[in-house]
Amino acid sequence: MKEKAKISNAVIKRLPRYRRYLKELSKKGVDKISSNEFSSLIGYTASQIRQDLNNFGGFGQQGYGYNVEGLYNEISAILGLDKQYKMVVVGAGNLGQAIVNYTYSKSGFNVEGIFEVNPRLIGISINDIKIMDYEGLVEFVEDNNIDIGIICVTRDNAQEVADKLCFAGIRGIWNFAPVDIEVPDCVSLENVHLSDSLHSLAYHMNRDSKLREEKAQKARKKSESKTK
């Protein structure tokens, strides 16, 4: 496997999706797949698929297609999913709790600690992981070589939490607070802005119903002019 110098973010964003489909295929006992078959399944064009996977040296064989398990393993390795990650969750509200439960079943991503300011939550356990006092965050991250910090606090507190995590030497931040936080270049950042996603949905719903209305109106006008 030989990676080219710079792979665009758009390609990286598609890799987890490729991996998801390959896993499904593998589960179903499919050994190999052509880029055309893969295309009709995943919804990208065949040429897009070939181009994307060429970024990593290309795993397909002319006239044979892609080896499903091989490609799955390669993409997993490219994404770094053959490694183990230690994580902390900051903020033990509903979202924080949901994330702890969500990641519970994700092999390779292990929540080592949960941190919170609310004294009513400190001391409680979620999936056998104790909720600790936020005051101890930096020390815990340093002492346990934590890789990823998951921010599940309110927008007003998110930057302060990020600063603490970065100060403690975290390598990556998964941010769920609805705000764009700033981190040094040496820290990787991934945002999940749920409200942005909900607003996109609202846009498409309105757009779609507007288009349908216009279509219906046109059809009505057409039939009216015919009956005249």
Place this chain on the structure above:
Amino acid sequence: MKEKAKISNAVIKRLPRYRRYLKELSKKGVDKISSNEFSSLIGYTASQIRQDLNNFGGFGQQGYGYNVEGLYNEISAILGLDKQYKMVVVGAGNLGQAIVNYTYSKSGFNVEGIFEVNPRLIGISINDIKIMDYEGLVEFVEDNNIDIGIICVTRDNAQEVADKLCFAGIRGIWNFAPVDIEVPDCVSLENVHLSDSLHSLAYHMNRDSKLREEKAQKARKKSESKTK
């Protein structure tokens, strides 16, 4: 406001972010902003910003810039955020509960019902919204003119839930199940694939640390060759 025929998905995806920054500016008492100032704040180029907003007829004035509140209101209207949406959540596990709590404070997006198969959860309330038996989903959606269905069930059940929601006449689906579901053209779909996001983060962390290692190695070699 005059929308052009077809606006690319990439532009739509950026609108909620524009809106978020405009809200912050408005809160701080900022009245107007040039595309250059906006650029340094939001991180898109000034020409990108002008191009994006031109899609909607362009709200900027030469030599004046954008009116912050006016632009905020226009984008809100474009996104359909001046309307009310009735929603149901299907799946009342931790993620479903988190989503109910999360949307509680979002004006315009109201959860009217929560549905679940687990008898231990049916009858319990979250934020005064009762968890109901999944069997009653279709009837409830039809009777209450629900607009949006939020899918928080496992991957294996997601498509069945989507089918039921579509059958009942839902207009939009917000899918949190880690699977690509299929819906008819008349239904808008927005996916939140959390694991894809986590895997992107893992990629960037590994990529970044690889680049840093290479840089350090080069620097070492350089200093070694100098001392020779």
